[in-house]
Amino acid sequence: MTRSVLDSITAALLAALKKDPTVLLLGEDILDPYGGAFKATRGCSTAYPDRVISTPISEAGLGGLCAGLALRGQRPVLEIMFGDFTTLLADQLINHISKFRWMYNNSVAVPLVVRTPMGGRRGYGPTHSQTLEKLFLGVPGLTVAAPLNFDLPGYGDISQVLLSRVITETQEPVLFIENKLQYLLPVLNPADLSDFTATVSYSKDDAAKLYPSVTLAIKGAPAASVTLTAYGYMAELARQAQMKLAYEHEIFTELVLPTRLSPFDTASLEASTARTGRLLTIEEGTLSLGWGAEIAARLATAQPGLKLARLAAAETPVPASQVLEKATLPQVEDILSFVQKMV
Known part of the structure; x- marks a missing residue:
């Protein structure tokens, strides 16, 4: 089971x-x-x-x-x-x-x-x-x-x-x-992630190696041109988008998934964006003054010239209507659209 x-x-x-x-x-x-x-x-x-x-x-x-x-x-x-x-x-x-x-x-x-x-x-x-x-x-x-x-x-x-x-x-x-x-969501093991290389890293201040950050890349793919970052359920939607971008659009990405949101260390992200030159932050919360805004600000300071974009929920309360709720919250299709506009 x-x-x-x-x-x-x-x-x-x-x-x-x-x-x-x-x-x-x-x-x-x-x-x-x-x-x-x-x-x-x-x-x-x-x-x-x-x-x-x-x-x-x-x-x-x-x-x-x-x-x-x-x-x-x-x-x-x-x-x-x-x-x-x-x-x-x-x-x-x-x-x-x-x-x-x-x-x-x-x-x-x-x-x-x-x-x-x-x-x-x-x-x-x-x-x-x-x-x-x-x-x-x-x-x-x-x-x-x-x-x-x-x-x-x-x-x-x-x-x-x-x-x-x-x-x-x-x-x-x-x-x-x-x-x-x-x-x-099912817990994915290495066999389930056979399309990816998964690299685990830790912040320098995490001596106990408690909070892993996982970077996913499509195995055997050309160099990535965009870095994605997300957490929680949005991490799974980003992973699905990463697959679609690679196999349907030939756009290759790296996906950085932290487990510690605060205090936040940008080392794994900086390592990825140094290779790709582009960053898309993805979160389910509203856009203004969110996690993605802080990440973007830090990376823009660390790497001037980095191309940045942010995807988040609409600036409204979350509707009860299924149709309106779907329109309010970020979907896989939104990730695809944002990435395609960045490259």
Whole structure:
């Protein structure tokens, strides 16, 4: 049976609970048999009934509770049912959780992980379909991460290994961005990626090699003329576009896929754009002041003359109508169009 990203997320939670008795899961409706709104915690409360806690609906209160647990030596994992509701958690994350270590002169650690599903494409409408992680990028002391649906030699299943290690190894707060449609994607192994060469790299400050950045190129293809970069579910759409560009349009690209969005290191991107001279950033959030804007600004400074383009969602709320939602959010066809205009 094909393993999905959702299966990997669940396996990561169970592995973390098994490995470390200080790991606690908290969130709304996460107990069996329901197992959370997207079923990520299914089986966890049955296996560890004393460490999986269903909570009231109070994101700000839960943030404060988890901060206290982390300060007292526990490793809480908080599930926020929809990423839209991280706005209710923002005060705790930005003004407290991310700052405690600095405020108390490194005498405390806050090993707290907040998991939440972002994104649209399910018809949930304006208040349950947003991609809001850009609100938290650049907050000192807060790491923002997103999984990939790859199982690669030397690292393993990125969705499972990354989340499990983040929960059990990090001493800093992490906002772990999942995506509703990414949950459904199959985890791709080397055989599934036989058309690609996959290169894994790490930031210089990531001594533990926790947050891989994966660069995909079509195997045996001519030199790439455009670099694409994306994360989360958009990484899969970009990979599909990369295949279409190569086999239907003979346009060859490199695709750089980070798992750590903030703090962000541009080394793997700079290495690719030095070869291609062009960069397209791809994200599901709205265009203005987003992840892609920061990447473009950094690369433009590092490599003057680099040709840049950005693809993101329209500057409107996400509609509930399937037709309008599709028109609002970036599609594979949009990636193809943008790249064709760049070359």
